[in-house]
Amino acid sequence: MLQYTLTRLSHMIFVMFGISLISFFFIHLSGDPVGLMLPPDATKAQVEELRQELGFNDPLPEQYLRFVTRAIRGDFGRSIYSHEPVVAMIKDRLPASLELAVAAMIISLLVAIPVGVFSAVKRGSLLDTGSMFLALFGLSMPHFWLGIMMILLFSVRWGWLPTSGRGGIEHLIMPALALGLSLMAMFARLTRSVMLEVLSLDYIRTARAKGLLEAVVVGKHALKNALIPLVTVAGLQFGFLLGGTVIIETVFAWPGLGRLVVKAILDRDYPVVQASVLMMAVIFVAVNFVVDLLYAYLDPQITYRREKA
Amino acid sequence: MKRILTGLVLVVFLVAALAGGAAARDKDTLIVAQETEPVGLDTTRNNLHECLNVSHNIQDRLFEPQEDASVTPALAEKWEWTDETSLKIWLRKGATFHNGEPVNAAAVKFSYDRLLDPNLKSPHRGRMVAFTGLEVIDDYTLVLKTAQPFAPALHLLSYYLPIVPPKYVKEVGDEMYNRKPVGAGPYKVVSWEKGKDIVLEFYEGWYGPKPAYKHVIFRAIPEEAARVASVLTGESDVVEGLSLRSQMTVAKSDKASTTAGMGVMPYLGLNTYQKPFSDERVRQALNYGINRPLINKTIFEGQGILAAGPISPRSFGADLSLKPYPYDPEKAKKLLAEAGYPDGFEVRLSYPTNMQQIQEQTQVIAGDLAKIGIKVQLQPLDPPVMWQKYKNREHQMYIYWWDDNPESDRYMFSLLHSKSRDYYYKNEETDRLLDAARSTLDRDKRAKLYNEVDRKLYKECPWVFLYIVPKVYGVNNKVDYQGRRDGFLFMRFAKPKS
Amino acid sequence: MIRAMDRLRLRLPRLDRFLETLGDLARHRSAAIGGSMMAAIILTSLVFPLFYSVDPVANDLLVRFLPPVWLEGGSWEHLLGTDNIGRDVLARILHGSRISLLVGVSTVLVAATAGVLLGLVAGYFGGRLDDVIMRVGDVFLAYPFMLLTISVIAVLGPSIFNLILVLALSDWVTYARTVRGSVLSVKQAEFVQAARAIGTSRAVIIWRHVLPNILSPVLVLGTVRTANYIIWESGLSFLGMGVPPPTPTWGRMLAEGRVYLIDSWWLATIPGVAIMLTILAINLFGDGLRDALDPRLKPTSG
Secondary structure, eight states: OHHHHHHHHHHHHHHHHHHHHHHHHHHHHSOOTHHHHSOTTOOHHHHHHHHHHHTTTSOHHHHHHHHHHHHHTTOOOBOTTTOOBHHHHHHHHHHHHHHHHHHHHHHHHHHHHHHHHHHHHTTTSHHHHHHHHHHHHHHHSOHHHHHHHHIIIIIIISOOSOSSSSOSHHHHHHHHHHHHHHHHHHHHHHHHHHHHHHHTSHHHHHHHHTTOOHHHIIIIIIHHHHHHHHHHHHHHHHHHHHHTHHHHHHHHTOOSHHHHHHHHHHHTOHHHHHHHHHHHHHHHHHHHHHHHHHHHHHGGGOOTTTOOO | OHHHHHHHHHHHHHHHHHHHHHOOOOTTEEEEEESSOOSOOOGGGOOOHHHHHHHHHHSOBSEEEOTTSOEEESSEEEEEEEETTEEEEEEOTTOBOTTSOBOOHHHHHHHHHHHHOTTTTOTTGGGGGGEEEEEEEETTEEEEEESSOOTTHHHHHHHHOBOOOHHHHHHHHHHHHHHSOOOSSSEEEEEEOTTSOEEEEEOTTOSSOOOSOSEEEEEEOOSHHHHHHHHHHTSOSEEOOOOHHHHHHHHHSSSEEEEEEEEEEEEEEEOTTSTTTTSHHHHHHHHHSSOHHHHHHHTSTTOOEEOSSSSOTTSTTOOTTOOOOOOOHHHHHHHHHHTTOTTOEEEEEEEETTOHHHHHHHHHHHHHHHHTTEEEEEEEEOHHHHHHHHHTTOOSEEEEEEEOOSSTHHHHHHHHOTTTOOSSOOOHHHHHHHHHHHTOOOHHHHHHHHHHHHHHHHHHOSEEEOEEEEEEEEEETTEEOOOOTTOOOOGGGOEEOO | OHHHHHHHHHHOHHHHHHHHHHHHHHHSHHHHHHHHHHHHHHHHHHHGGGTOOOOSSOOOGGGTTOOOTTSTTOBTTBTTOBOTTSOBHHHHHHHHHHHHHHHHHHHHHHHHHHHHHHHHHHHHHOHHHHHHHHHHHHHHHHSOHHHHHHHHHHHHOSOHHHHHHHHHHHHHHHHHHHHHHHHHHHHHSHHHHHHHHTTOOHHHHIIIIIHHHHHHHHHHHHHHHHHHHHHHHHHHHHTTOSSOTTSOOHHHHHHHHHTTTTTOTHHHHHHHHHHHHHHHHHHHHHHHHHHHHOGGGSSSOO
């Protein structure tokens, strides 16, 4: 176990380096933000002075080294436009993105699991085909378009919900739904197929033969085992979810990390981009790591894969 | 299980609906929605429009800017140019900062030095390069000196030198001051949490007339449809950042109206050092070849003003006898043929992607130019990339813009004087005229000099002159607020509609 | 005739399997529906100029914001209305379909080729090479996808080619991993070990035994991922990073239309519907394909 953990950790560090390298070089390869940091009536001399000050005239590898040595100490510098410390900016916006991602995850699981279970149990029924078709529909909808449509209906036309921003639960519903819809669809389908597999296993038949109530059979035995692969997939998806909040944050003016980074990339706000990308990658890798550990730990107990109907 | 779920969802919706409806508002409070949240509230350190919109309400300056490029008293009560390079200022007595500190010459000197402090890296430092020093005469009198006679001095001071309280700034430091500034303006900061509203409250000790609204809240609603919806529903009282279409939506509705603010003045810059634009006839041809009246009628719904020469008719010193180039594609083709391009040519049009409206206009312009034989290849670029290529003289034809500031020197000098930018155009006579206009303190003489520049460049066409499009604020019918040409939101002028 | 076909099928077991799969597909409901939808979309995008030759780029400021023909104010000249500078929406949707399909298909080809190759190499040769490839893949996987694409496009500039490149760059790992997994399991199989034992060259083993087994998962994966690429492309266009104007793409139409949501809601709705229908078709077909090719569901082993 220890050996496994150590190897994974070393892989994580490699990944971190790779990511920071990619983001650094890409951002520096084009565009000069200095002209935009000063008012348009700044003189040429001023612009040059600023470039020199910020170290933009130094060779790239040197700039990268500077970044790494500072980053290791936890100093990620300041935004070149707002001069705010980057770490503070990320601390500001990360909870919002997490809130959105978690809410989306919860909503999707809350709906998907019951739907998937019922579809599996009542296989072939109208409920089953209907909900699976709806799921496919949900998977096929571009989530940012869905977000825009929801604003059109629920905010503009009917005035039920606020148009944008972060606040109470009424602000969270639409973005979380938009973000979680495709996840919901995916989980519903996954739950259904996993449940179908589990339900056809020997020990389930045994349980039924023993005369246990169907509800108990499904709820206690089948669902419990079906949840394991589901949870692992959910964990993996969470990492992707965090990176995918970008567009939804844009549509709903959600003050999250995604929107911050996109703007920073377009503005070539180097320090912000590098730190944010690293942060998102760390979360992704960490979540994966935990999920992997969980899976490895639970694996001996999963016997259903060995048996077939 | 499913029933519980449905019930839950219903409850959530019900709560949301109730919560939304129950948010009744204080009649004393004015809510302003901007597109972006400010990054800081200290005028000294910020140049972004959304920051200055808020900070100008908090920090007063020496003078109050007027729409014709003149100024009126603010923290300065009286002033006089004792000679061509010395400005003597008598401060208003009894004015205080929000924390009680007195507004005196020491505070002005402190603010001035702070603005010029290289460590503070104020974006306005460059603008103050004309000033050489500030001398304190007594508690309420001081003298500002310039290197040469500098006509735009008062105008610049009325925007970019906020007077700040020395004790408070030293106490809390620049970072904290940027988040929660204390000024001598009509409104003081009550609260501002990142990501949430900025709440301002009237400062009882302000020397001016009491505004109609005790509280002003600035909030950010980045999504335009949401912003428009908020002014129509009354969720916001004033909104900025409306695209043309949204402006029409607001104007046509019976819940809100529009009021004109700053004018955006886009122009098509031409690389006059290289073919084909090194030939004046080609440049003029382009000016004849774009159907600006139609663009104005349709895209701007007639709200735009066609530009004649480079100086906006609304700015100081424009030669109002000049008429905008008419749309004359035949004449354009003739000029092109004369210059040696009877079959037209191919050219790249570069533009930055941060303005949706520009995107629209470039496509129409490209369509028009195609009709006179010029095949335009559109090149949208990220703003920093656009700037980089701009500096490196890589553009052939590019769109940029300025605002039609009442003070012409602001854009005429920056854009057309070779000391400022010589990337695509350079002319000694233009330089001479602009230098002279900048250092003539007499208003009439100055106006004549600008007239001359206007006429000269009208003929030379270093640009394709386009139009001025006033940006517009949406104002809910409960409120009466007039927009300003400088494009800043001075909310003390807003009052409830009777 | 049938006898000839039968003899042909016996001779070519692969063709036989292919035809069998086709039959399975046709019988599978969703695959049939999805497949026919896809065929309709592809066909339309290829031949529409024969029937509808309106220029998608031609702007006519005098007919801006015309609603679709079934709404008040619409006209038969512009069935789906016009946009903010008077361009015909239907023409743009039709031309846009080409871009979406082009991007989708090209990205699959590039990503799958790269991914399969790397996955094969990693899985078959193992060891150091495997480690390196997988670690590099991890980096790409951990890099928040949207940010990777935005960064690259920001640097290289927007163009169809760069778009395809960047999408493929973000997704090759998916193919590589799947292929590697398949290769690893095939490697263990007895018949492969036997082939190695008698000295069959690596290349032949890969060609004859490994490739056919990874073909199905890659095919399914590719089909399903195409849907993703189309959504990502529209997402990138939405953020302003897709194919540059004036080329019409569905994502760009969505972005441009979003501003006019309140008055001219069709500008944002119609492209969204187009995207959704296309994705739906692909997903339906992909579902059916997966079921048809799933060896576990076959009554006899392959």
